[in-house]
Amino acid sequence: MLRKTGTGTWLPAWVPESSGTLAILLMLCSVVQSLTGGYDGSMLNGLNILPVYKDYFNLTPATSGFNTGCVFIGGALGPIFAGVCADRFGRRPAIFYGSIITFIGIIIQAAAQNIAMFGIARIILGFGSQISGIGGGVYLSETFPSRWRAWGVGLLNDFYYVGALIxxxxxxxxxxxxxxxxxxxxxxxxxxxxxxxxxxxxxxPESPRWLVHRELYEDARLSVAQTNSSGDIFDPVAVTVYKEILDTLEWEKKQGRTMSPKEIFKTPVARKRLLIGMSAGPFSCCVGNIIASYYLGPELETAGIKDPNDQLKANVVLNVWCLACALVGTHLAANWGRKPTAILSQCLLIICLFIIGGLSKIYADNENGASKSLIYGDVAVMFLFQGFYSIAWTPLLYLYPPEVMNFSIRANGLAFSTFGLSSLAVVLVFVMPIGLANLGYKMYFINGSWDIIILVLIAVFWVETKGKTLEEIDAIFEGEKHSNVPDVEKVRRGQETVDVQAVEKEIERDFSALKNEQYGDH
Structure with a gap:
């Protein structure tokens, strides 16, 4: 049974009554967002191996980097508009607009007649993907119940590898x-x-937090109930979640916080939350996965795997392995924590990079005399590296930033994080094939060295967000929770109780005071 639900936007919603069914639809929304990015990366990886593609465009290492990297130019431009779009027009319309733009870019790419047309198409594709991806990341983090958030938002990037496999x-x-x-x-x-x-x-449904910000309180309450209690607005968990959102957004309003992009730099706490939250984007880009994500062919050549068909088969196996690791990583992030998962993954990546660099050096020193065991060992560690990357960075890339950032900076903060990722990626995607061609194994040692710095920054500055609603995370940065109701997960597990009638009366008093205040202002 579907129920028409107010969204405060031009895009209507008919939402299933069952929270379980709705959770599946939300996860599907997350999955299809992820599929586009994963498909694009793996497709270019495959195309960069195909002789027909390389011959058609007469590709050199520089133009190959251009064709691949243009998507990140669009990816760097998209975040400039994505946060404002999600805040102003609504989370769901932002996803819609981004998907339309992405589709247009894909059509032009498929029809490309030269490098310029292909590059422009990929800029459009990257632009649209970031608008829908940022809108989706903010939307899903704000809409999923806290107990499912790690899986729901983690899948926003996990299924990158399903798209890559396809x-x-x-x-x-x-x-x-x-x-x-x-x-x-x-x-x-x-x-x-x-x-x-x-x-x-x-x-x-639309994000309940965005609806509260727009003062569409009844629509917001129904959205909370639909995601937490199959539409029962008087369920203790739904009431607790709703009251936390009301209290926290009212507190932000009284503090003078707005949805302006300037808000992300306005206060010391905002800057701290921005720096910690946005770090996931640049960190994930710098750890070394770009080599295998877009240039698996040249990477395999450094290990002695030179036949295009063997490289394409390796690409298929790699994506199956990475998907399995990403799902394991999402489980760890949900049950063990975001920070420990990132530290574990980063340690394993550093070890792998130095091993790959050492084995590639041995091969480079004596290509003709290299044993098959050396070649296979190098490829095996390359595969391990991509899997270890997937454990943390695949699920955390869109999960961690919106958790760390509060409502007024969430959309623009995630956009800033993605801008940092895409800006770095534009450089790294263009530089990596040139670096591999000129430096060979030394690129792995260079990458492993800066990964050590990233590990230290995570260990020192990251905070843990596991098991908390977005409003409860405020206590870590603000020093206090801005609502007097118990923590949601404690209510859900029966460790604490909520007097629903008392909370209802408190909500009514708050609304009456708000109306009187608005009336007085007029």
Whole structure:
């Protein structure tokens, strides 16, 4: 049974009554967002191996980097508008607009006649993907119940590898085609995921926090109840969540906090939350995965795997392995914590990079005399590296920033984090093929050295957010929780109780005081 639900936007919603069914739809929204990015990365990885693609554009290491890196130019431009779009028009419309723009970019990419057209298409694609991705990250973090948030938002990036696997399979299948459709067909197929996202949006509610900010209190309360208690607005958990949101956003309003992009720099606490939250983007970009994410072919060549078909098969196996590791990592983040998971992953990455660098050096010193065990060992550690990356950075990239940032800076803060990631990626994607060609194994040692610095920064500055609602995380930074109701998870587990009638009366008093205040202002 579907229930028409107010959204405060032009995009209507007919929401299932069951919270379980709604959680599945929210996860599907998360999944299809993830599929687009994963498909794109793996597709370019496959295309960069295909002779038909390289010959059509007459690619050199520089132009290959340009074709691949243009998506990050769009990715760097998208966040400039994404936060404002999500705050002003609503979380769901931001996802919709981003999906439409992404689809347009995909059509132009598939029809590309030269490098310029291909590059412009990828800029548009990257621009749209970031608007929908940032809108989706903020939306899902604000809408999922706290007990499911790690999985729901973690999947926003976990299924990157499902999209990557689909792309790897398709490019492997079209590799034998002796026409431009060998790369145009995989490009065109990418648009399916944007269409799937658009189809899901009418059946999920708007973010309750955005609705409260817009003073659409009844719609917000229904949204909370639909996600937490199958539409029962008097359920103790739903009442507790709703009261926390009301109290916290009212406190932010009294503090003079607005949705302006300037808010992310306005106070010392805002700057601290921004720096910690946004660090996930640049950190994930710098740890070394870009080499295998977009340039698996050249990386495998440094280890002696030079046949294009062998490289494409390795691409398929790699994505299956990374998906499994990402799901394990999401489980660890949900049950063990975000910070410990990141520290574990980072330690393993550092070890792998130095091992890969050492093995690649041995191979480079004597290519003709290198044993098969050396080659296979190098490839095995490369695969381990990508899996260890997936344990933390895949789920945390969109999960951690919106948890750390409060409502007034959440959308713009996540946009800033993504801008940092994309800006670095523009440089690294362009530099990596040149670096691999000129420095070879030394690139791994350089990367491993700066990963040690990232590990220290995480250990010293990151905070733990596991098991808390977005409002309860305020206590870590502000020194206090801004609502007098018990913590939601304690209520859910029966460790504390809530007097629903007393809370209802308190909400009514707060609304009466608010109306009197507004009346007095007029």
């Amino acid at each position: 792309a790897a399979g398709i490019t492997l299948g079209t590799a034998q085609w002796q026409s431009t459709w060998a790369w145009r067909a995989p490009s065109l197929f990418q648009g399916i995921f944007s269409l799937m996202c658009i189809l899901i949006l009418p059946f999920i």
